[in-house]
Amino acid sequence: MMGKTCCCILACIVLFQMSYYCLAIKYSTTLETDKSALLALKSHITLDLDSILAKNWTNSSSVCSWIGVTCGLHHNRVTALNISYMGLSGTIPPQLGDLSFLVSLDFSYNLFSGVLPQQLSLLRRLKFISLEVNILSGEIPSWLGYLPKLEHLSLWNNSFTSFIPSSLSNLTNLQLLDFSLNSLQGNIPQELGRLHNLQTLFMEFNHLSGPIPSSIFNLSALKAIYFTENELSGSLPSDSSSTP
8 A cells, every 4th residue: 555655656756847848848849939020039139229229138047027028927938019209220130920819919119111921811819019110111901900808009101102992990999090191092991990999090191082982980988080182071079089
């Protein structure tokens, strides 16, 4: 009986050690993925005047201690990336799509250029995107409309062109949409009238044309709307925040 008891205790100890080892590997591997993604971003930075990332984002320190990086307590993964107001130049690498637990992404007030990589469409947990005041270009990608939890989308003061994708109507949790100060053209999609939680809609200083969709006037949560400096036709209700 004593021998069987000892064997059971030994087996439990071995199972515990194996579980702990597997858990350690799981966390180190996934956090290592986040680290690799952020180091890829660092490698795409062409100008870092204050050497903030050069000095702080190093292999010798924990990712979760890096400036601008926030990790979640439960999964030990990167949940927020805020490198706004750092005077950085560069491009956004596709590897950022590996930050699968990311909830908030803020690159505002920098000099990032180029297009938004398709791989960012994998960030299904995103609630907050702020890329305002950069020099990003290309089309506003349709895949933005397939980030189901998105609440805040600000791309104002960039160099985006082409049309507003109708897929944005899928963002039923969206509260702020700001595409001001770009070079967008074409009509405002009628489908945006499905954004029932939208509170702020800014589209001024573009090249938008055609009528203003009547469906937008039925958004009961809407508090501020700006369409000035476009080529729109029609009019807004007299109690609206702006006129076309």
